[in-house]
Amino acid sequence: MARSGPKLTRIARTLGVSAATVSNALSGKGRVSAELAEKIRVTAAELGYVPSLAGRALRTGRTAVLGLVLPDIANPLFPQIAQAIELAASSAGYGVLIADSRGDVATQTKAIERLIDRDVDGMVIVPRRGTRIADVGCPVAVIDTPSTPGNTVAADHWGGGRQIAEHLKALGHRRVLVIGNNPASNVQNDRIGGIRSTFGDGAFVEILWIESLEREEGKGCPLGLAAKVAEGFTAFACVSDLHALRALTELQRAGINVPEKASVTGFDDLIWSPVVTPALTTARMDMTRIAAIAVEALVKAIGERDPADAGIGAPVTAENAEVPMQLVVRQSSAAPPATQFQPAQTIANAGAAASARNTAPEGEHQP
């Protein structure tokens, strides 16, 4: 839409100078005397001049637009991510174009193509389940997990798992059921890895994959957690608040009080986590920071890139690829009920009890 606003030449005419000078003054590129430059800036401001992105794009080959690709847009994390990326991008002068792929790989490819056709300067991709990103022909920032090759920046999911585990361990849990959705997800695997490695040999950790369960029992089937409690599990560490919610309601429904009889933890601090009863203990990503790093890396790559080439679009890299997660302790986790097997056995391997003391009380930031 052609705005009404004044054009470059209008400012030029107003001041009796050439359009080129105005452009130079505003961009600080050419040679313009300080006073004139100032005068130009002032009149540009009071005339409410806004450059035409289209004109600039045509000339420079830069659209100042980034694409945001979220293969799994139904993901409840979407709001957080979109918000963070939009903030980072807009404060760097970029717009954000969304691309949806409805979870489907073919659709995703199409969506990415549409972004390319729209001449985005770069894209931020949050891949689903470790999908490899084909070369797209423009700078790409990948937000997945630090352990994924080609990852630009991500939360330290492993560390998040560690924090959750240390918290549960410190509370005294020794039989833990980890609930994940899909073993193909790098994010989930890292979180689980962090949990398992922290518990080590002094505890019993089992994994339940929801997707394989549902393949047999149907979508939304019960997870059978009451039985697990009967087996002696005292804590359910879920790789997402969505699963934590599912676990929590199923346990409650079965008359198993959380956290008295069993603890439940999640990941991501999704919208409902603070308001359910009991509020969920979870680990939160610093999305703002992640987005800032991703966008910064992207912008840098765009700046260094020759606008003419349609060169290879290898994922860009950033300094700090690993952003710590933050443990948020709420009411869904507590000490296990007085139980069958106690210290003696476990105290052996538990220097962890001390280190676990570091575990954040409500809202501490990790270094």
Next chain:
Amino acid sequence: MARSGPKLTRIARTLGVSAATVSNALSGKGRVSAELAEKIRVTAAELGYVPSLAGRALRTGRTAVLGLVLPDIANPLFPQIAQAIELAASSAGYGVLIADSRGDVATQTKAIERLIDRDVDGMVIVPRRGTRIADVGCPVAVIDTPSTPGNTVAADHWGGGRQIAEHLKALGHRRVLVIGNNPASNVQNDRIGGIRSTFGDGAFVEILWIESLEREEGKGCPLGLAAKVAEGFTAFACVSDLHALRALTELQRAGINVPEKASVTGFDDLIWSPVVTPALTTARMDMTRIAAIAVEALVKAIGERDPADAGIGAPVTAENAEVPMQLVVRQSSAAPPATQFQPAQTIANAGAAASARNTAPEGEHQP
């Protein structure tokens, strides 16, 4: 990013014709012989020609980009909405630029300005709590509620409330607590209106506003639903699945089984609704349809608009401003427990029992 792809002139040269002819052939506007046009289309296709949006935008004043403004981006409905709008827009040849306002009105204005500065051809706005949209200078589609002035298209929230109420009424509920968040929200008021009006005088309906409760008791405070059950309420109709979730977990935690001792219903069919225990009975919007109508109206307005004028941007209007909601019955609603006051009294005003038979069993589409 300047793509590598061929330009118009390249195709022209390849065929020994002028660029204008190619443009005409591809757009079907000028006068080009059928054969030549076909030949041009073919070579354009095999050369993989993609027009430069920047060039076109500069010349036509149309960017083929729509802005999506969601004042409350944290809204868990966001994924649904964004997905639907993106789909509708992209199949109409438009890109979608997101604008975030972090719930803040000032920020929202800035975000809208940024969209304007980027020359969006139009915008879709989902206002929060009946915020009036100031004139933004480009066509605008407003998705709020049918009862809001200036609304372009929306779900029939009132009708959704009616369906929920008919469902509960048919089950035998006569004391219902409606749980809302904020009385300033048109959407919530319509939903509540539909519920109240359907129950009529034969039942007792009370409203609980979460926000005012939290203002006194603090964020995330208990809603005191156990007490309400003690007072004889048998159903809790929430205006959002988020609140339904809160109610459900609070009731469960208090040892009140859902749906045996109390029913809980929500709105919007959010991501967790099918997987919590018991799964939530809710009313779903047909976002795909709503988005399609909004975008269609927008595109029409854009087409009729003189690209030169920066005219007033009154909200566009659509034929079918009211899209029916769909009742989704799951496990969180059932007949109230055998109770103190029974038929005799209620049977008098209940032609509703019959009409309620229409209430959809699991997943029926409304006409």
Next chain:
DNA sequence: TATCGATGATTAAACGATTAATCATGCGAT
């Protein structure tokens, strides 16, 4: 046969910004 009209294609001028190349000017140094 001269003319009119319809048809098919070309020319050229935009759109609004950027930028390399050019020009003018004044000053210091030779």
Next chain:
DNA sequence: ATCGCATGATTAATCGTTTAATCATCGATA
């Protein structure tokens, strides 16, 4: 006095597309 150079500003080309105006050609009509 002149050359050279640094400085400050202008000229003009360019990005890729659209579109109004123009031109050429041919058939038909008067």
